[in-house]
Amino acid sequence: MEKKLSHSEENYLKEIFHLSGELHEKVSTNALAERLNAKASSITDMLKKLGEKKLVSYQKYKGCSLTQKGEQIAIYIIRKHRLWETFLVNKLNFGWDEVHDVAEQLEHIRSVKLINSIDELLNFPKYDPHGDPIPDKDGNINYMESKISLSETAVKSKVEVVSVDEDSMALLKYLDEIKISIGTILTIHNRISFDESMEVQIAGGNKMNISKKVADSIGVRFKSKI
Amino acid sequence: MEKKLSHSEENYLKEIFHLSGELHEKVSTNALAERLNAKASSITDMLKKLGEKKLVSYQKYKGCSLTQKGEQIAIYIIRKHRLWETFLVNKLNFGWDEVHDVAEQLEHIRSVKLINSIDELLNFPKYDPHGDPIPDKDGNINYMESKISLSETAVKSKVEVVSVDEDSMALLKYLDEIKISIGTILTIHNRISFDESMEVQIAGGNKMNISKKVADSIGVRFKSKI
DNA sequence: TTTTATTTTTAGACACGCCTAAAAATTAAA
DNA sequence: TTTAATTTTTAGGCGTGTCTAAAAATAAAA
Numbered sequence: 094m095e096k097k098l099s100h101s102e103e104n105y106l107k108e109i110f111h112l113s114g115e116l117h118e119k120v121s122t123n124a125l126a127e128r129l130n131a132k133a134s135s136i137t138d139m140l141k142k143l144g145e146k147k148l149v150s151y152q153k154y155k156g157c158s159l160t161q162k163g164e165q166i167a168i169y170i171i172r173k174h175r176l177w178e179t180f181l182v183n184k185l186n187f188g189w190d191e192v193h194d195v196a197e198q199l200e201h202i203r204s205v206k207l208i209n210s211i212d213e214l215l216n217f218p219k220y221d222p223h224g225d226p227i228p229d230k231d232g233n234i235n236y237m238e239s240k241i242s243l244s245e246t247a248v249k250s251k252v253e254v255v256s257v258d259e260d261s262m263a264l265l266k267y268l269d270e271i272k273i274s275i276g277t278i279l280t281i282h283n284r285i286s287f288d289e290s291m292e293v294q295i296a297g298g299n300k301m302n303i304s305k306k307v308a309d310s311i312g313v314r315f316k317s318k319i
Numbered sequence: 320m321e322k323k324l325s326h327s328e329e330n331y332l333k334e335i336f337h338l339s340g341e342l343h344e345k346v347s348t349n350a351l352a353e354r355l356n357a358k359a360s361s362i363t364d365m366l367k368k369l370g371e372k373k374l375v376s377y378q379k380y381k382g383c384s385l386t387q388k389g390e391q392i393a394i395y396i397i398r399k400h401r402l403w404e405t406f407l408v409n410k411l412n413f414g415w416d417e418v419h420d421v422a423e424q425l426e427h428i429r430s431v432k433l434i435n436s437i438d439e440l441l442n443f444p445k446y447d448p449h450g451d452p453i454p455d456k457d458g459n460i461n462y463m464e465s466k467i468s469l470s471e472t473a474v475k476s477k478v479e480v481v482s483v484d485e486d487s488m489a490l491l492k493y494l495d496e497i498k499i500s501i502g503t504i505l506t507i508h509n510r511i512s513f514d515e516s517m518e519v520q521i522a523g524g525n526k527m528n529i530s531k532k533v534a535d536s537i538g539v540r541f542k543s544k545i
Numbered sequence: 546t547t548t549t550a551t552t553t554t555t556a557g558a559c560a561c562g563c564c565t566a567a568a569a570a571t572t573a574a575a
Numbered sequence: 576t577t578t579a580a581t582t583t584t585t586a587g588g589c590g591t592g593t594c595t596a597a598a599a600a601t602a603a604a605a
Binding site for chain 4: 362
């Protein structure tokens with residue numbers, strides 16, 4: 094009864110999940126088009142099909158959202174993606190900027206036994222190399238509640254980097270250069286109102302300037318006031 | 320310039336390689352159709368396309384064979400297939416009858432770094448779990464010269480099992496049951512001319528009867544006369 | 546609230562990889 | 576060597592997933 098989905102269908106579900114966020118907001122056709130590098134008309138076609146399959150609920154001109162069944166599948170794809178990334182970094186010494194493209198392929202491999210074995214081999218990791226939570230076998234996701242964006246932190250606070258956006262290789266390479274990684278402790282010294290950039294300091298290092306765009310894509314957890 | 324091939328195209332190249340054997344014989348349309356579970360007309364279509372891409376040489380009604388470029392790609396796919404099978408068995412404790420289907424998916428993952436890392440992780444294995452040689456990074460294949468089929472062995476000889484055909488799960492399960500695996504030493508006691516079956520004995524075990532079909536799919540190496 | 550701009554959907558097309566049915570070429574048999 | 580059987584190819588069609596261009600619905604601005 095359970096038909097298997099195409100890579101394309103799986104990607105749609107995954108991206109709808111990402112775009113709808115933790116609040117399960119509706120996702121617009123254009124937003125999806127951009128994320129999937131496709132034209133809006135193609136999105137419409139696919140949403141119709143996924144709608145018929147009861148994987149998304151979709152009404153013309155009103156955007157879409159995942160049904161429970163669709164979300165379940167999306168989470169499973171994300172589980173695979175993040176486990177593979179963890180495998181590549183932890184077992185094969187890939188850099189965190191090298192794993193995304195390969196994981197996008199590996200996430201479509203169909204074998205429950207395989208992915209659960211990888212999970213076990215890695216000792217059931219809770220977070221992937223970018224700090225994103227790895228859904229467990231039953232689809233439960235352990236979001237880090239205290240996590241906020243670096244760009245939202247108050248001046249003079251001290252935070253720990255817990256996640257970074259994974260989809261830009263350029264960002265990851267840049268963070269590597271400036272020595273920011275998961276676990277790095279940052280002190281926020283100043284916020285420049287002109288361009289919303291921030292002056293931060295790595296424990297024991299020099300102060301440096303971080304643009305708004307970069308700060309937006311770094312997730313941190315509060316450590317303490319200075 | 321190097322366009323990437325579809326999974327389908329890769330599968331065609333791989334099967335042409337297998338069917339043409341070590342002597343690079345021409346492969347017929349029907350033979351391919353059977354291996355690929357497709358109709359002959361579909362094969363013709365694809366052969367035309369692969370011909371245009373200079374991956375196979377193809378003349379109407381005359382069968383096909385791989386060009387150097389096509390063979391190179393085929394060998395690379397086979398390298399990936401066999402390395403993944405070895406990974407599944409050696410690192411994730413899959414049974415040798417469980418790996419084929421997953422490996423058929425994994426062989427299409429595009430990442431040179433990934434497959435070379437897996438190779439290294441496995442310590443550059445020479446043979447996969449079914450005893451087939453794993454092509455190295457440069458495409459060299461180390462065929463075991465002294466290998467023959469069990470069905471060709473002389474009565475009263477003693478042989479070591481070095482390979483088994485991997486594509487039938489039923490065969491692999493059966494061999495598991497009768498305790499034949501790579502490395503098993505067999506003594507050939509008799510050959511029944513009526514059905515061409517053989518009486519063989521595992522070192523320290525009982526004599527048992529092996530059908531022609533099964534013997535055909537076991538590769539052995541001569542050990543010594545009794 | 547009417548007009549304008551933006552978003553989304555429809556309509557029609559195309560490459561891919563497969564199919565069936567019928568024709569053509571090759572091979573085997575009489 | 577002529578006929579029969581088999582193999583292979585052509586012709587035309589179909590579902591998938593994409594596209595462009597044009598129409599329709601919604602949202603924003605005047």
